[in-house]
Amino acid sequence: MLDKELMKGNVSGAKVSIRSPALTHVMYADDIVLFSKATRHDARTLSTCLEKYCDWSGQSINRAKSSIFFSKHILAENRRAIKLEFGMRKLKKDAIYLGAPLFPTRSPSRDFKFLEDKLEAKLVGWRSRCLSWAGRATLIKTVAHSIPTYTLSAFNVPSNSCNKLDAATRQFWWKPKDRGSRYIAWASWDKLCRPKKFGGLGFKKTKEMNLALIAKFAWFVASNRQSLCMDVLRSKYKVNSGWLTANSVAIASPTWRAIEEAKKLVTKGGCFIIENGKSVQVWSDPWVPEAVNFMPQPKLEEYRKLTIKVSELIDPTTKSWISDWVKELFAPTDARAILNMSIPMSQKEDKLVWLPDSKGRFSVKSIHNVAFAHPDCARQNIQTRFNEIVKVSSSTTQHPKEIISKNWTPPPSGYIKLNVDAAIQQDSSSALAVVARNHLGEVLSIWAKKHHSSSPAIAEAEALYWTVNLAVKEGWKSVIFEGDAKNCLEPLINPDFPSDWLTHNIICNVRSLVVAFDFVKFCWVRRTCNSAAHVAAKFALKSDFEFRFNKGNLPPSLEAVCRDDSVACIPVLL
Known part of the structure; x- marks a missing residue:
């Protein structure tokens, strides 16, 4: 109405x-x-x-x-x-709604005094009990830390108020029976607030949680989240595509100033995944995951003065990087990293993803761990997490309850099954291999080639994309693609399953090609069911050339593994 x-x-x-x-x-x-x-x-x-x-x-x-x-x-x-x-x-001017002041005054410490009162009301009841160290730790994590959560997520609570909340919690931890009395702290608060795996108890500092919760709004603004609240904020403060790295506005509300400050936290893990490149500035926006701070360095310092968008580095016809320009503009290391990045054929808007999460999803817990890691814990930084994601993305771990065949199974009559795999060495050299067989288990073709890839996950995704391209060129219309890289295949098996940001663009390219088939199916299998493609990839690593084998000229190692598969196979119907 x-x-x-x-x-x-x-x-x-x-x-x-x-x-x-x-x-x-x-x-x-x-x-x-x-x-x-x-x-x-x-x-x-x-x-x-x-x-x-x-x-x-x-x-x-x-x-x-x-x-x-x-x-x-x-x-x-x-x-x-x-x-x-x-x-x-x-x-009234001192009205409270949802436990927070509607109209903050010029005395923020007085406005948020109610948080101290709420916490103290809980501590009074706890002090009358005989609680163990474990009991106190549980109450602190589940109750004391959760009391101010709503207020911390909506307001920039002053440091003075946050320190008083931490002081009350420390007092309860070390000397729960008395309030305000002196006590001996056998370990610093900083040490207690470390994660358990680094020798702490997993407590949280109130101000750090406040900044992490407000950073959520900074992420919503930067990632172009569609909601009424974000639309109002973007229009009021004239937010544009370069807001994440732009200077803060001079005149703003306390909450917006806190959101502007939280941009520093977002840039520690936020990076744009390039699709059309029209909204990303080359020198000021984070868009190269392997670069320092996700921003590429210029080959010559005067190049920074050039106002270039990433879309200008992409050939609109071939949807690939203009390699000569990339090598001319960027430092050699960053140029190689950029040229290794895939560009989707069906280009959409560039997307901001959170790199510490394999799916690119932002969370308050993740940004708190990344932004406020103790110096002793800093070894697990973004680059280390990047390497972990690479390993996880190429994992072939199966669900324990799944019942999966231990041997290769042939496709139904009239269908072609293509097994795909990638092998990678420590020097980042890799090989891709594809084995195509019919319903009798007969080898139609085996392709393999050398490939340079920065991670196993990207190598597996590139192998899958190459396989689909080969099937299109061969003119096969009813095909089944089978591999052991679960994180690459699951987004294709289940469209609702999000792909890893590391392989997102390659998976999008695979989806754009499958329209050429009358029937297509993607299957994940264990390594034992994909042994032919695995052996072919290992064989290609030792070769210096791209090859294609047919049934009559297979090397002995490939012929043996294909023969073992055909002996064990039983024709199936879809």
């Missing part, structure tokens, strides 16, 4: 800027906040809408608990008329 009245012009709504969407209402659970101009006409229209809603739904408004807030410079006469129309009182 309110949206309909807004379209008719009967309600004006409220705008925070010229480009901002007009707000008429915001709902939370069974509460609603209405916005409009302070005119009698708008008040009458809103009142009529509320009465209609109450008549239709059978619900009623609790006017005793409802209030009205007016902005400055509203005439007293209009205020009285509007309050009379709604039958509500004026909202």
